[in-house]
Amino acid sequence: MFETEKFSLVGNNLFLDFVNTEKARDGQPFETLESFADFVAWTVAVDLITREQAADLFEKWSGQISTVKFLQETINFRNDLRNLAENISGKVEISEKTIDSINERLKKQSGFTVLEKVENGFEKLFRFDLSDPLKLLHPIAEAVADFLCYANFDFLRKCESAACVLFFYDTTKNHKRRWCSMKACGNQAKAAAFYKRKKQAAEN
Numbered sequence: 001m002f003e004t005e006k007f008s009l010v011g012n013n014l015f016l017d018f019v020n021t022e023k024a025r026d027g028q029p030f031e032t033l034e035s036f037a038d039f040v041a042w043t044v045a046v047d048l049i050t051r052e053q054a055a056d057l058f059e060k061w062s063g064q065i066s067t068v069k070f071l072q073e074t075i076n077f078r079n080d081l082r083n084l085a086e087n088i089s090g091k092v093e094i095s096e097k098t099i100d101s102i103n104e105r106l107k108k109q110s111g112f113t114v115l116e117k118v119e120n121g122f123e124k125l126f127r128f129d130l131s132d133p134l135k136l137l138h139p140i141a142e143a144v145a146d147f148l149c150y151a152n153f154d155f156l157r158k159c160e161s162a163a164c165v166l167f168f169y170d171t172t173k174n175h176k177r178r179w180c181s182m183k184a185c186g187n188q189a190k191a192a193a194f195y196k197r198k199k200q201a202a203e204n
Helices: 014-019 037-045 051-062 067-089 096-106 133-150 182-203
Strands: 022-025 028-031 111-118 122-127 156-158 168-171
Touching: 014 067, 014 133, 022 067, 028 133, 037 051, 037 096, 037 133, 067 096, 067 133, 067 156, 111 156
Parallel strands: none
Antiparallel strands: 022 028, 111 122, 156 168
């Protein structure tokens, strides 16, 4: 029911994986959030909710929400965060408009913490309040807020492929990561470089 394979989870951060729901195909922007089911599938892919929760909630929400309005709000927020990622990677000052957009989502809490008694003591558990699917944007806003407060902006990068639009947070030991993924853009770049060297050698 939910196609989770279509998403590129290469960002090393929930906020960047959300930004990366806009990809590129043949150098042109490509939207992966084409339906309400796509967004629900993405929340499953990033482990915000389980596949079982998703099936129950999709059935509940499908007849109660305006899919067009939901997608518009979701993609508008995603685009605000894409601009934020662009600004951070380009060392451009972050606008008040972007901060306002994040704060608007932070106001809409996605759940609450409860204290439960367990066999060997007590445990704090988080309970999602999923009465409104837009509340699933709240954890993304939390991830952005944490990123802005605690992350090293120098390690937020855009894939070096000119045909790629994906962002990632470089957590490698030497912080020299260049590609969204070695399986995709990395291998293509290596193949192109090999072909170029081979052609130059033949010409000489």
